[in-house]
Amino acid sequence: MAEFDKNYWEDHWTLDSPEQEQRQLPVNPYLPAETTHLPPGAALDAGCGSGAEALLLAEQGWRVTAADISATALATAQARAAAAGLANRIDWVEADLSRWAPDRTWDLVVTNYAHAEIGQLPLYRRLASWVAPGGTLLIVGHLHGHHHGDHSGHDRPDSATATLNSITNLFTVPAWRIDAGYENTRTVRPGGTPVQLRDVIVRARRLS
Template sequence: MGHDFDADYWQAHWRETGEGDDVRLIPASPYLETELDELRPGTALDAGCGEGAEAIELASRGWRVTGADISAEALQRAQARAEGAGAELTWLEADLGRWQPEAPFDLVTTFYAHPDIPQLDFYARIAEWVAPGGTLLIVGHLRGGGHAHDGGHGQDGGHAHGGGLAHGGGHAHGGDHAHEPEHPVEATVRASDVAALLDPERWSVVTAEERRREIPDREGRPRLLHDVVVRATRH
């Protein structure tokens, strides 16, 4: 039996995720730099922003950012983190499986976000929120990476995002050895499947890759991630 990634799930997730002076803030994804560094800033949506690391980093690069998440707990942390960084953003509590923006964005990003609709349906949905000439960046968990399974609670290897799994929601194990976290299979995808969602008459797929990297978890221990990274430009 799989997850119901609804508001109650994410509120509980964030309340269970430690916060305090002894807990590390996971930094923003390196894919912001490798995939978006050459873009001219405009309006941006981070869908499933969690604690706001990526949204805040985008704002520091000149983007006018809306960070959207289903979890009020996550958004409170994101707002506090932004205030500490001196960043100005718009924070929006929203169910991304049902919410619709009033206008499209020049950039739509999502990092490991999982609402209570099928994962690929979610990606297809947020793709429609990209303005002509704009960019879509999807970062998700690889199907088959991190020993995906069919049920139970998966440990999130990267960012715990409300609306999606948040920065470091689980605990790494194994001493000095990097741990491959487990993810429920319904929260995983393959790069080819994500890219196939994007009609080539409307989109140019720039990146569709499956990458492996290591990050520290909230306690500073190494954690392996198997990422799906898809970047596309809308015609």
């Protein structure tokens, strides 16, 4: 079973890693679909990786805090932001989301396939505590099922997946409202090889 600690993620983002092609993956389609209607404010990209989603948010007018446990991923992301002319709109933070204790909240908190040592649902609870009242939390994760490999030879442990119900059950009235919750299957082509992803997407609004 994978342990999603700093060593795991540094290995994941190392230049000679088999996952290097992930640096070239486009922004996941759920981010623009679920956030373009929101007025730009302060956003946190929790587990930002190589920065694709953070850059998109900055382009949309958000002031972004982008946090990741991997210094290697952050270096790649910072270089991409500088090349795109967005360096002044993004603050980069090297942080373990399992332990990080920011002293602020954000209008939008997004997480895209982030994994932490504490498991998915405890991670999502932590992210929820960083959403300002009236703000939005967008979770994009790997859907749990009987077969949750990605068809490229990499199986995901149960701790790296979640069901739609298990996530939405975290966000109940009167404190939260679920604005979107669904499952989707899509195909990406890292390095030109088709890979099928089974995704779970939840957008919730914090009411109090």
